[in-house]
Amino acid sequence: MGYRLLGLSAIRYPRTVLLLWLAAVVLLGPYAARLPAVLGDHGLLADGSFQQAQRLLAQEFGIPGDPVIIMFEKQAALTQKEFHRQLAQTMIGMQKIEDVTIAIAPFERADMIRKEAAYGVLGLREGQTLSDRAKTLEQIRSGLPEVGSGVLARLTGKPVVQADVNEASRHDLGKAEMIGLPVAFFILLFAFGGVLPALLPLLIGLIAVTLAMGMLTLLGQRMELSNFVLSVVPMVGLALSIDFALIIISRYRQELLIASTIKRALAATMATAGRAVVFSGACVMLGLAGVLFIPLPIFRTVALGAMAVLTAAVLLTISLLPALLVLLGPLLQSGRFVSFNKQAARPSRAWVSWSRFVMKRPVLMITVAAAILIGALLPVRSMKLIIPDASSLPASYESRVAAEAFEAHFKQPGVSEIDVIAIAGRSSDDSRAFDGSGTSRTSGFTSQELSAAYQLSNRLERDPNVVKVDSIFTAMLQRWGSLRDDQLEQGLKLAKTDYELKAAARSFIQNNYLLMRVTLNGEPGSEETGEWLRKWEQIGQEQGRTDGLTFLLGGEAKYRQEIVDSIFSRLHKVLLFIGLTNFLVLLIAFRSIAVPLKAIFMNLLSIAAAFGILVFVFERGLLGMEAQGIAIMIPVFIFGLAFGISMDYGVFLLSSIFEKYRTTRNHELALREGLASTGRIITSAAAILIAVTLPFAYGQVIGVQQLGVGIAAAIIIDATIIRMMLVPALMTVLGGWNWWLPGRSNK
Numbered sequence: 001m002g003y004r005l006l007g008l009s010a011i012r013y014p015r016t017v018l019l020l021w022l023a024a025v026v027l028l029g030p031y032a033a034r035l036p037a038v039l040g041d042h043g044l045l046a047d048g049s050f051q052q053a054q055r056l057l058a059q060e061f062g063i064p065g066d067p068v069i070i071m072f073e074k075q076a077a078l079t080q081k082e083f084h085r086q087l088a089q090t091m092i093g094m095q096k097i098e099d100v101t102i103a104i105a106p107f108e109r110a111d112m113i114r115k116e117a118a119y120g121v122l123g124l125r126e127g128q129t130l131s132d133r134a135k136t137l138e139q140i141r142s143g144l145p146e147v148g149s150g151v152l153a154r155l156t157g158k159p160v161v162q163a164d165v166n167e168a169s170r171h172d173l174g175k176a177e178m179i180g181l182p183v184a185f186f187i188l189l190f191a192f193g194g195v196l197p198a199l200l201p202l203l204i205g206l207i208a209v210t211l212a213m214g215m216l217t218l219l220g221q222r223m224e225l226s227n228f229v230l231s232v233v234p235m236v237g238l239a240l241s242i243d244f245a246l247i248i249i250s251r252y253r254q255e256l257l258i259a260s261t262i263k264r265a266l267a268a269t270m271a272t273a274g275r276a277v278v279f280s281g282a283c284v285m286l287g288l289a290g291v292l293f294i295p296l297p298i299f300r301t302v303a304l305g306a307m308a309v310l311t312a313a314v315l316l317t318i319s320l321l322p323a324l325l326v327l328l329g330p331l332l333q334s335g336r337f338v339s340f341n342k343q344a345a346r347p348s349r350a351w352v353s354w355s356r357f358v359m360k361r362p363v364l365m366i367t368v369a370a371a372i373l374i375g376a377l378l379p380v381r382s383m384k385l386i387i388p389d390a391s392s393l394p395a396s397y398e399s400r401v402a403a404e405a406f407e408a409h410f411k412q413p414g415v416s417e418i419d420v421i422a423i424a425g426r427s428s429d430d431s432r433a434f435d436g437s438g439t440s441r442t443s444g445f446t447s448q449e450l451s452a453a454y455q456l457s458n459r460l461e462r463d464p465n466v467v468k469v470d471s472i473f474t475a476m477l478q479r480w481g482s483l484r485d486d487q488l489e490q491g492l493k494l495a496k497t498d499y500e501l502k503a504a505a506r507s508f509i510q511n512n513y514l515l516m517r518v519t520l521n522g523e524p525g526s527e528e529t530g531e532w533l534r535k536w537e538q539i540g541q542e543q544g545r546t547d548g549l550t551f552l553l554g555g556e557a558k559y560r561q562e563i564v565d566s567i568f569s570r571l572h573k574v575l576l577f578i579g580l581t582n583f584l585v586l587l588i589a590f591r592s593i594a595v596p597l598k599a600i601f602m603n604l605l606s607i608a609a610a611f612g613i614l615v616f617v618f619e620r621g622l623l624g625m626e627a628q629g630i631a632i633m634i635p636v637f638i639f640g641l642a643f644g645i646s647m648d649y650g651v652f653l654l655s656s657i658f659e660k661y662r663t664t665r666n667h668e669l670a671l672r673e674g675l676a677s678t679g680r681i682i683t684s685a686a687a688i689l690i691a692v693t694l695p696f697a698y699g700q701v702i703g704v705q706q707l708g709v710g711i712a713a714a715i716i717i718d719a720t721i722i723r724m725m726l727v728p729a730l731m732t733v734l735g736g737w738n739w740w741l742p743g744r745s746n747k
Contacts, residue, residue, distance in 0.1 A: 007270030007318050011263050014323035021320045025207060028214025035213045036170055037130055038220030039227045041162040042388060042703075043298030044633065046562035049537060053421055053554025060510040064102050064123025068140060069157040070094075071402040072106070072118045073409075078150030080115070086151045087113075091120050093143040099125040099136040117409040124159060130166065137163060156402035161390045162227065164399045165701055169230045172699030176692075176708075177234065183691035184242055191684040192249065197332060200324060201245035201688075204316050209237040212309035219304070226298040228633075229305040231696060231704045235711075236641060237309035239692040240284065243685045244277045244317040247652050250681045252325060262329040266322050274318050276655040279589045281314040283582050283651065284644030290578035291640040293570045296563070298633055306641065351679030355672045358728045365729035369721050376609035376717065379616040386629035387525060387560050392702040395626075415467060416520045416529050419554035420460065420536075422453045424512040444512035450488045452549040453514050460518055465532055467519040475504035524557035525564075533561045567632060574636070578643055589651070590658050592739045598730060599654065602722045603646050607639055609721075610714035614638070617709055624698075631703040634710060642714035645689065646722075652685075653678050653723060657731070658739075667736050675728055686719030 010017045045051065054065035070090070074083045084107075091105040102123030106113040112120075124136055137160060144153040181202060188198035212233055216225060251273035252265055259265035288310065291303040325332070358365050390403035424445045445453065454473055461469045476483055476491040479501070483491075492509070494501050508515045522529035533553055540551045579600055586596030614630060621627030657674030664670055693715070696708030731738050 006315075007274050007322050008267065010319045010322040011266050011270075011326055014326040017319050017323040018327070021207070021316070024211060028211050030214070031217040032210045032213035035217045035220065036166060036230060038217055038225060039130065039166060039230060040224040040297075041158065041226070042165065042228060043224070043226030043301055044296060044387065044563055045559075046296060046566045048562045048566075049552045050554050050558040050562050053419055053552040053558070056421055056513055056552070057419065057515075057554065058102075058123065060513045061507070061515060062102055062104075064121060066158040067102075068122040068124060068137070068155060068159050069402070069406060070120040070122065070140075070144070071154045071156060071406050072120070073152040073405060074116050075150045075152060083118075083151060086145050086149060087118055087120070090143060090145060090153065094120065094122055094140065097136065097139050097143070099128065099132070100140070101125050111410070114409055117405070119406060119410065130163075133159060134163060154398050154402035154405070156390060156399045156406060160399045161393065161403070164393055164397050166227050166230070168393060168397075168700040169227055169704065172696060172701060172704050173230055173234055176695035176699065177238075179695040180238065180692040184238070184688045187684055187687045187691060188242070188246065191246065191680070192253075194332070196328065197249055200249065200321065201242040203324075204245045204313070204321055205238040205241035207320070208241040208309055208312040208316055209234050211312045212237055212305065215308050216305050223301070224297060225301045225305070228298055228302050228703065231699070231701075231707065232302050232637070232641075233305045233309050235693055235696055235708070236306045236645075237313060239645065239689045240281075240310060241313040241316065242688050242692070244280070244313055245321055246685055246688065247277060247681065248273050248317055248321055249325070254677075262326060266325055270318065270322060272655070272659060273652070275589075276652045277314060277317050279585060279655075280647055280651040281310060282585050283647035284310055286581040286585065287578050287640045287644030287647075290574045290581075291636060293573040293577060294567055294636065295570070296566050296633075299636065302637065303640065352672075352676040354679065354724070355675035355728065358675075358725060359668065359672060359732045362729040362732040365725045366733070369726040369729070372721055373605055373609045373717070376612045379612040379619075380608065382619065383611065383615045383635075384619060384629035385564075385632045385635075387563055388631045388703055391628065392631070394700050412519075414521065414523060416522055416524045416557035417555050418518040418520055418533070418557055420456075420516040420518055420551050421554065422456060422514040422516065422549055422551045424449045424514075424549065445509075445514065447485065447489060449549050450492075451485045452543075454483065454488055456543070456549070456551065457516055460516065463532075465521050465528070467521060469516055469518050470508075471516040472504050472508040472514065475501055520557070522557075524555075525560045529557050530561040530564060533558055534565075563632065567636065571636075574640070578640070582643070582647070586651075586654075590654060590739075591741050593741060594734055594738050595654060595658075598727070598734075598738075599647070599650055602727060603643050603650070603718070605726075606646060606718040606722050607642050607714050609717050610638065610642065610710050611635060613713040613717075614706060614710045618706060625705060625709075626702065628702055631706055634703060634706045637707055638710040638714065642711050642718075645711065646714060646718045650718070650723065650727075653682060653727070661739060667738065668732075671728060671731050679724075682719060682723055686715050689715045
């Protein structure tokens with residue numbers, strides 16, 4: 001196979017392999033540090049009605065899709081007149097900033113100003129790089145009222161929140177590496193008994209992450225990458241690279257006991273542990289590939305980033321690591337580095353005793369493990385999924401403080417605001433020009449289409465879940481009390497001269513688009529609101545086929561509904577793909593039906609239990625975490641990542657058992673020796689994975705915290721309850737049937 005050829009080439013030509021990887025680091029290394037500069041926002045955006053509506057609101061109605069919000073709060077000593085003067089002065093200054101394309105002052109809409117608070121809206125130039133966006137935000141901040149002026153002004157809105165998330169992610173990454181890498185080093189030092197062999201896995205991990213981040217920087221110049229990449233790639237890269245290297249070096253140490261030369265020991269290592277690394281990498285890769293079925297940028301870019309670092313980790317482990325072991329062989333066995341203690345390469349008595357204990361009491365072990373897992377699973381029933389927003393940041397961040405103030409002053413609790421944009425036909429005829437010119441900016445509707453839009457407004461108002469509908473028709477009804485079809489046209493004609501109708505027309509009808517703002521009972525993320533949106537989207541499609549007037553739905557509630565639907569409508573494909581492909585890989589690796597089925601089932605159990613722990617910790621605010629729901633993308637990421645990562649040492653354990661079984665054909669002996677010989681390595685591997693992932697749990701961004709806790713929980717459960725108890729107990733019960741394959745005897 002290819003991995004054997006690559007490994008043998010590294011053993012025969014170690015200096016050439018070393019130079020090739022050094023060249024790759026020199027080429028891609030400088031780009032790695034630039035990755036944060038090419039990242040976008042979180043990437044939770046569906047290609048649906050919301051995005052189209054957002055684009056139309058910006059182009060036709062001057063309402064920016066992702067605005068910067070300036071939240072103004074009046075201090076007690078300030079007069080109302082002075083408050084208004086400072087608001088006006090600030091917004092005039094904002095209009096002078098080059099990259100501010102839209103500036104909506106609080107006075108332009110009655111609902112933007114209160115006695116003690118107000119807010120302004122700024123639209124920024126599209127296509128800005130992150131560095132340009134940061135400069136623009138700094139210019140905006142410099143134009144805010146000074147401290148002590150009596151007006152407290154803070155920035156929030158998606159561009160500000162995402163800038164803060166990016167900065168917090170960089171801080172989280174540095175903090176996690178400062179904690180995780182030293183802990184991983186000491187675990188490796190304990191496992192290998194020497195500094196140099198302990199440094200090799202860390203070196204492989206750092207190179208893998210550097211190369212992957214360099215590749216992603218180049219990719220980020222051609223496509224938008226989620227800022228979540230900055231946390232996932234180092235987490236996955238370091239964890240897997242160090243684990244893969246640990247497996248190779250541990251097996252190499254065992255082979256040195258019986259091989260006559262270093263190169264022969266390495267050749268035997270690559271044929272066994274190298275094979276396990278490749279199959280383990282394939283399982284992780286398939287777990288990540290399954291995430292690609294969800295058509296959201298965050299899943300696509302994070303999966304691609306993790307796949308890039310995984311590829312680098314596998315290639316480095318089966319090429320650069322053997323080359324380094326050849327070149328450093330004499331040093332690793334010298335007295336200077338007390339590193340390859342031959343006694344440490346043999347199975348420990350503790351693991352031999354444990355394997356015998358489990359194999360003598362399989363039913364008891366299965367019962368105890370099942371009870372623990374069921375207990376861990378129970379909290380999953382109360383899992384509450386949320387879409388990340390400013391609350392993902394620490395409470396001290398300005399963008400979160402401003403967002404909470406905005407919600408308190410200007411958002412009505414328990415309701416959602418839906419944008420309904422009615423779209424007239426594109427053809428042009430005389431009936432569209434109520435002023436006879438054919439070019440009126442507010443007259444893109446025929447009489448029939450205008451009547452249909454009014455009927456749509458009435459139908460929305462009659463909906464029992466709708467609180468109110470604001471539109472051009474609202475202003476007309478206030479003027480006449482009731483409306484006939486001829487009054488609809490008359491109202492638009494009067495809008496050219498009548499102040500109130502003119503203001504309403506400017507806000508609600510432009511060219512071929514008529515905006516209705518619907519206030520709906522129900523929170524934006526509630527299931528009831530989601531069902532209402534799905535129902536009315538279907539109505540819009542049907543109406544377009546009957547009277548030619550179509551409409552789009554927009555607003556925060558629509559955004560959330562599309563995200564939820566994009567994930568859950570394809571979740572079955574993710575599960576099916578990961579399950580089937582992993583089954584096939586393990587079937588090829590172990591030539592057994594039971595082993596892959598059992599491995600997949602065990603992984604599902606450990607991940608489900610990890611979800612329960614995740615819910616228990618975050619929804620109750622334990623371990624110093626803020627009580628919050630689970631970010632909607634986190635369970636998918638945990639499933640895709642943890643499913644593959646658990647296969648890492650799972651495949652290694654099964655490979656060891658399978659190897660013993662092929663030579664002895666004695667299932668009990670193979671199971672006992674496999675458990676005993678891999679126990680220390682699997683424990684070390686799991687400890688390293690936890691050391692690398694758990695520090696992310698104490699980052700600043702809630703999604704990163706949840707990912708760190710979830711993956712660490714899955715690893716702890718898998719390495720203890722699953723691998724130490726459930727797997728050996730089930731394999732003992734199944735006996736020779738573990739290796740059954742149709743057409744082959746299980747005897």
